[in-house]
Amino acid sequence: MFQLQWIWHNLKGYRKFYVTALVLSIVCNALYLTTPYFSKELVDKFLSSKDALFNLEHERKLFWLLLAGMVGFTLLRTICQYTCNMTYELSSQGMIYRIRTHLFRRIENQDMEFYDRNRTGDLMTRLTGDLDMVRHAVAFVFKGMLESCSLFIASSVYFFMVSWKMALLLLAVTPFIFGVVVLLDKKAKPVYVDLREKLSQMNTDAQENISGNRVVKAFAREDYEIEKFQKANKEYSDANKKASLLWLKFFPYMEAFANALSVVMLLGGGFFLIKGEITMGEYVAISGLIWGIANPVRNLGIYVNDMQRFMASAMKVIEIYYARPIITDREDAVDQTERLHGDVEFKDVTFKFGKHIVLDNVNFKIKAGQTVAIMGETGSGKTSLINLIPRFYDTNSGEVLVDGVNVRKRKLSQLRSQIGMATQDVLLFSDTIDGNIAYGDSDMSEEDVKHYAKLAAANEFVEKMPDGYETIVGERGVGLSGGQKQRLSLARALAIKPAILILDDTTSAVDMETEKYIQDSLRNLDFPCTKIIIAQRISSTKDADMIIILDDGKITEMGTHDELIAKKGYYYEVFKLQNDGFGKEAV
Incomplete structure (x- = not known):
């Protein structure tokens, strides 16, 4: 037997x-x-x-x-x-x-x-x-x-x-x-x-x-x-x-x-x-x-x-x-130890869950250092799109390129170690706040931990806690508000100094003033970084170098804030809804 x-x-x-x-x-x-x-x-x-x-x-x-x-x-x-x-x-x-x-x-x-x-x-x-x-x-x-x-x-x-x-x-x-x-x-x-x-x-x-x-x-x-x-x-x-x-x-x-x-x-x-x-x-x-x-x-x-x-x-x-993962390093995978530049390109990308088409012939290119916002209705394929960059899933057809190299040809550990992610479903480990922020680098100094907490607008509330950065947070961050958990998640993503930073609705639970502070921090990072932001607030997307609108897995609009306002499509309608009600014209 x-x-x-x-x-x-x-x-x-x-x-x-x-x-x-x-x-x-x-x-x-x-x-x-x-x-x-x-x-x-x-x-x-x-x-x-x-x-x-x-x-x-x-x-x-x-x-x-x-x-x-x-x-x-x-x-x-x-x-x-x-x-x-x-x-x-x-x-x-x-x-x-x-x-x-x-x-x-x-x-x-x-x-x-x-x-x-x-x-x-x-x-x-x-x-x-x-x-x-x-x-x-x-x-x-x-x-x-x-x-x-x-x-x-x-x-x-x-x-x-x-x-x-x-x-x-x-x-x-x-x-x-x-x-x-x-x-x-x-x-x-x-x-x-x-x-x-x-x-x-x-x-x-x-x-x-x-x-x-x-x-x-x-x-x-x-x-x-x-x-x-x-x-x-x-x-x-x-x-x-x-x-x-x-x-x-x-x-x-x-x-x-x-x-x-x-x-x-x-x-x-x-x-x-x-x-x-x-x-x-x-x-x-x-x-x-x-x-x-x-x-x-x-x-x-x-x-x-x-x-x-x-x-x-x-x-x-x-x-x-004996289970084997489907997504593994190829034998001819590129061994790149130096830092990535941060160029990202989708070429004719189609992605399915079972028989359901989630992304359909998606094409766009992001230059290193740019900030790109992705918007769309629930179920339009936004999260699935960003999951293809660190190769959590493989495309059914087409290519996802990072610095001109197909992610399938990169070593997973080298690729993912240079991508910082703060997802909409925040998970904090049963550890200290310091341990959670320094999760990607256990040897990180206390000064660096505080630095990235400040960038994520988290330092102020952490300092007010009884044990400060040594405060133990419960499983999934129990004891913290939604906004506090999001800020710690952002600090954790920033702490590894990623070449590509992916934020999936990371500021949805913070107030407008805190959001503005975070946006200013992201614009003035002390390391080069390509930023891909999924958001529904115009305040989070308007300053992006490029805004992509997804609808049912397809790109329906793409351009800057002013360009998309001029098109008077989905983005324009969202802008009107978020600026004092219906009927207000964009200026």
Whole structure:
């Protein structure tokens, strides 16, 4: 099975430990045979024998040796079992650390299409619950299956050595148990796949609700969300019950057959003892080791259950483990370490989401250092357009050029490290304000952090906070206003001194006075920078070197403020709406 090959691959560095643990498991179970052997010798020589009293008087040394042997091998088995368990734990923890690190690296390097396709809650389930199930299988399930098999085989061999007739009589029951196990395995697989999907859906619902708690409260939809979660929770609970009931459905049969072994032992063993075919010591030995057959077949159902859980979880982990991003560096990618100039050009660019055309034959050119504003109605393709510049997505046709080179031919890390972005959906990390602004350069000095905060009009409100730049902001910037978060996002984008600065509605939540301050700062940056601004305010766009109007993925207007006013198209209408109502003529 591929899952087992994958496990073996990820045990690299710990394979010797794991194989040692497997061998120790077999040794430990072989040592279980010593107790019945010593019991048999003690009973036959010193209890049931006609010469028992004589043997006890004249072979007292042997008596104590047998007792010491029983105790000694029991202690040896205990030490061996402890070492075995510790080795399994060491191997499984090392393996799971390796897999989790690889998974996170794989997820981090995926392109935007991957995140569009996969739910956050599902990814979190794979990194946590599914990985825990994989570790449980390596540390406990595989161990238990090997121990059960080795104990069953060792016990069977011992029974044949004592009495082959008794051994056959006992083993005649086991095919019925294996038949039940095979049937359970067949029915359990789809049940556990469904159970895992229900868990993923429940985690996704919980994650979305926690992330969007402000929206929930704003619309007073707490009861709706509780009901929605309860539905997912009930589906998961029902799936769990279904899995448990499936096991309970087969458990009575397995338990009955396992207990039947004791009945067979009592009747068959008694018959052979009366007939003189086995001694009392041999009967005691077989009776004392009957659990060596009963327990493994009884536990087999539990391990089949856990194996199906492991298979379902492992496949989900493996999907991410081997996932490859579509957008990667080409082998002939340009290796440019020097700073970009900032020229940007779109040549006949068409971009689709599925079958829906988002951008249709878009053409424009931005010279280094220019400021370009992009406007258009919601859904016109503005954000999709700027996402093509850092190559978050690839075009379906046409080219996006930066400094005359197709972005497909540039190394992603070199391209993106010189593009500063402040998006409309602001994300601040659970860190200090200083840490958030210096996110692109962890070694940035405190003076530089303050400098870029001032450029983004953020220094004033940060200084008023109790801990200043050391203030911890919550996940997604909880505790800050929308405008404050936007200004910190802008400071973070400016802090890397980008060759191309992309602002997606970055000043929509700030007042006019603050916006004017930010615009003045952007015009007087202390480094060369091409600025691409998505905005709906005329105040944000009127001073741009070029304004592009998008409508349904197509460029309908392009020019300066004065040129677009003269055309009296979309831009002109927006200008009128934002300047004291309808009907006012542009001057």
